[in-house]
Amino acid sequence: MKDLPFEIWSQIYSHLPPSQVSRLCGVNRAFFECAMSAKYRDLHVGGIIDEDLYVALAGLHRNPAVSSRVHSIFLDILNFKTFLLLFTEKFLPHKDVQFKQGGSLRLGRLRISTFHGADKQDLDRERFRVLESLTISIGSVYHYVPFRQQPYLVRSAQRFWRSIGYSSLTSLDLSVPIEVYRDDLIPPEIHISTLCNLTLHIWSGYAATTDYRLQLSTKLAPFINRHSASLLRLSIIVEEAYFRSVPYYYSSSTLFEHVKALPRLEAFSIREPLLTPSQTDLAYLEKFLRTHSRQLKELTLHLLHSLHHDRWSLENDGGTPSVHKFTASDLESLPLFDPTSISFPLLQNLDFAVFGDYSAPSEFPLALYLRLLRGTPNFPGSSLTHLTLRHNQLDPQDALTILRQFSTQTQPRSSTSILRPTVSHTTSFLVEVSISVAHLQPSFLRSLEEGLPRLRKLELDIWRFKLDEGPSAGTLSTSSRAIIFLKDPAPIEDQLLQHTFREWDLRRLMITNRGFVERHGHVRREVLASIFPDVEELVYEMREIQMLSLE
Numbered sequence: 001m002k003d004l005p006f007e008i009w010s011q012i013y014s015h016l017p018p019s020q021v022s023r024l025c026g027v028n029r030a031f032f033e034c035a036m037s038a039k040y041r042d043l044h045v046g047g048i049i050d051e052d053l054y055v056a057l058a059g060l061h062r063n064p065a066v067s068s069r070v071h072s073i074f075l076d077i078l079n080f081k082t083f084l085l086l087f088t089e090k091f092l093p094h095k096d097v098q099f100k101q102g103g104s105l106r107l108g109r110l111r112i113s114t115f116h117g118a119d120k121q122d123l124d125r126e127r128f129r130v131l132e133s134l135t136i137s138i139g140s141v142y143h144y145v146p147f148r149q150q151p152y153l154v155r156s157a158q159r160f161w162r163s164i165g166y167s168s169l170t171s172l173d174l175s176v177p178i179e180v181y182r183d184d185l186i187p188p189e190i191h192i193s194t195l196c197n198l199t200l201h202i203w204s205g206y207a208a209t210t211d212y213r214l215q216l217s218t219k220l221a222p223f224i225n226r227h228s229a230s231l232l233r234l235s236i237i238v239e240e241a242y243f244r245s246v247p248y249y250y251s252s253s254t255l256f257e258h259v260k261a262l263p264r265l266e267a268f269s270i271r272e273p274l275l276t277p278s279q280t281d282l283a284y285l286e287k288f289l290r291t292h293s294r295q296l297k298e299l300t301l302h303l304l305h306s307l308h309h310d311r312w313s314l315e316n317d318g319g320t321p322s323v324h325k326f327t328a329s330d331l332e333s334l335p336l337f338d339p340t341s342i343s344f345p346l347l348q349n350l351d352f353a354v355f356g357d358y359s360a361p362s363e364f365p366l367a368l369y370l371r372l373l374r375g376t377p378n379f380p381g382s383s384l385t386h387l388t389l390r391h392n393q394l395d396p397q398d399a400l401t402i403l404r405q406f407s408t409q410t411q412p413r414s415s416t417s418i419l420r421p422t423v424s425h426t427t428s429f430l431v432e433v434s435i436s437v438a439h440l441q442p443s444f445l446r447s448l449e450e451g452l453p454r455l456r457k458l459e460l461d462i463w464r465f466k467l468d469e470g471p472s473a474g475t476l477s478t479s480s481r482a483i484i485f486l487k488d489p490a491p492i493e494d495q496l497l498q499h500t501f502r503e504w505d506l507r508r509l510m511i512t513n514r515g516f517v518e519r520h521g522h523v524r525r526e527v528l529a530s531i532f533p534d535v536e537e538l539v540y541e542m543r544e545i546q547m548l549s550l551e
Contacts, residue, residue, distance in 0.1 A: 044074040067163075072133035072171075078140055127163040133171040134164065138180075141205030147183035157185045171197040175237075177205035178212045181219035188219065195227045199235040199269075202250050213254040221258035228262045235269035235300070240307045247307040249275050256284035265292050267349075269300035273307070274326040274355075286336040293342045298349040301372075302391065303331070305356050326355070328365030339374040350384055353391030361395040361438045366402070373405055386432040390461055396437050396444050400451075406430045407451040428452045436461035440511070442495040449504045457508040464513075465492050465524075493527050500531050510539040 147153050169192050180186060200220060204210045224234070238250050252272055268289070274280050305325060331354070335341045352372065355363055373384075384406065389399070407428045430452050437444070440462040448455065509532055525540040532538060 041069060042072045042074075043070055044076065067127040068129055070128050070131055072135075073128070073131065074135045074137075076135075076137045076139075078138075130168050131164055132168055133173075134169060135173040135175075137173075137175040138177065141177055141179065144177075144179065144205060147185060154184065158187060161187055161190060166192045166194065168194060170194050173197075173199040175199075175201040177203060178210055178215045179205050181215050181223075182210065186223070188222075190223070191226050193230060195230050197233040198224065198227065198231055199237065200224075201237045201239055202252060202255070203239040204248065204250070212250060216252070216255040217258045221255055224255075224262075225258075225260050228260060228264075230264065231262050232264055233267040233269075233298075234262065234265060237269075237271045238273055239271075240273050249273060249279075249306050251275075251281060253281040253284050256288045259288060261291055263295075265295060267298035268292065268296055269298075269351075271300075271302040271304070273305070274303055275306045276324050277326060277330045280326070282334060282336055286334065286342070289336065290342050293344050295346065296344055297346050298386075299344065299347060300351040300388075302351075302353040303355070304353065304391075328363075328368055331365060332368050332371070337368050337371050339371055346383075348384060349386040349388075351388035353389075355392070361393050361398065364392050364394055364398060366398050369402065370405065373402075383429065385429055387430060388434040390434050390436045390459070392436060393461075393463065394435065394437050396439065396441065399435055399437050400444070400447055403430075403433070403435075403448065404451055428454055430455055432457040434459040438462075439464045439466040441466050442492075442498065445501070446499055449501055449506075453503075453505065455504070455506055458506055459510040459512075461512050461514055467491055467495060493523065496527050496531055500533065502533065504532075504534070506532065506535055508537040509535050510537075511541075513540075513542045 145153075147157070172192070172195060174180075174186070176185070200223075202212070202216070202220075204212045224231070236252055236255065238252050240247055240250055250273070252270065270285065272282070272285065303326075331337060350373075352369060354365060354368075387403075387406075389402070394402075428451065431454055433448075433452065433455060437460065440460060448458070509528070511528070525538070528540055529535075529538055
């Protein structure tokens, strides 16, 4: 039984009723060990109520049979106060204290003692010895107090980090306010020699009073630099936030000014807001990319409009933004998009987004994107194998223009035999494409089949279906208050059925209709299944608009 793969045990544990699992565990020790490993391998702990969350965390922390099996922890806390009180002498209750969690729960049954006496030193020991992934997400700074004013909270934070086994931790994701670094909730001397994947979110809980740039240069940058010898993947997510209904703009410029070279870095991801050309400094980001571009295999580059633009647009009576937004021409003037300055000879995976998720197709900077692609080798016909453009709504022709850059026509030697005529072949190394288009026509799919013959996975976000020819009577349309449904979608279905994709290597197809709810959505899925007979996984779903009745 021990030889079964972990995935099999996970399926067994998840599908058997608890009573049956308990019965089997009672009669077979091997099953018990494997079932417990499956149950506690990946833990997602979250909550709003302090006591409920504490019971869950304290239970897994104090029980070695549990903590020694945990490989990943996702700690999702809404209330900042909850995190401050974890593992503190003042919060840990006595054995007889009861909390209500859907009923009465006696902490004594969890064998949790106080911090006093012989158990106090035991709590400082390493508990999660096989932990590989740790994610901490805090959504609020409610009841936040500076750590330096509460020494027992500093000890609490140190105790939490000492309980983690650094010998196996490879992935760390911290979505916490900048005050956490300022007040040393994360010990400034912490060093995880095995850390390969690091994700840091930049935002401030008290934006009006916290100098976040100082923390970027003195706390976050040194934290990254300490792990330069091991980091393979780095993600920086700059999250603008509202403080008392006022949006606050953040920039990663200071961070990249102080981050040193990362010699092993293979994957880099950045989400950066764009305020105005005069107020947004991308020079240090461009310098960081230039330093690492020749070693990167994966790049995620999201440059989105700041929240300030939405606010200013609403306050402007004329209906136009009162503050200048970034445009394609503004970005094109930056060295960041100059292929002679930055090239990516090893790049295989590119995820690109600019301006915003709901920007009009006409706003997409096609020329700028093509310039970025020219920084990859052998262009056209790049070495890229994975391409993502899901965060911009593209015109279908622009999408095809981009995808055609990855196709090359090869002409074989001419043949004198009548039985073996000369035929050109299309070569493309793209295997996964995820893209958003304003509308989907049957001819679009046929063009992809011809241009990307090796494509294995295709994800399409669409806003409507459209006929290849004639008026758009076959499309769905909306007004501000009403949705108009087609009674008969046959014209589009007929065009789809004209071609069956039997020669394509496509194995996974996902189409997400984000703009409209279709009365005949199940019919369309059946049609797609019939014209893609070799696809192993077909997903057709509709989002965005939900209605109680379609009548």
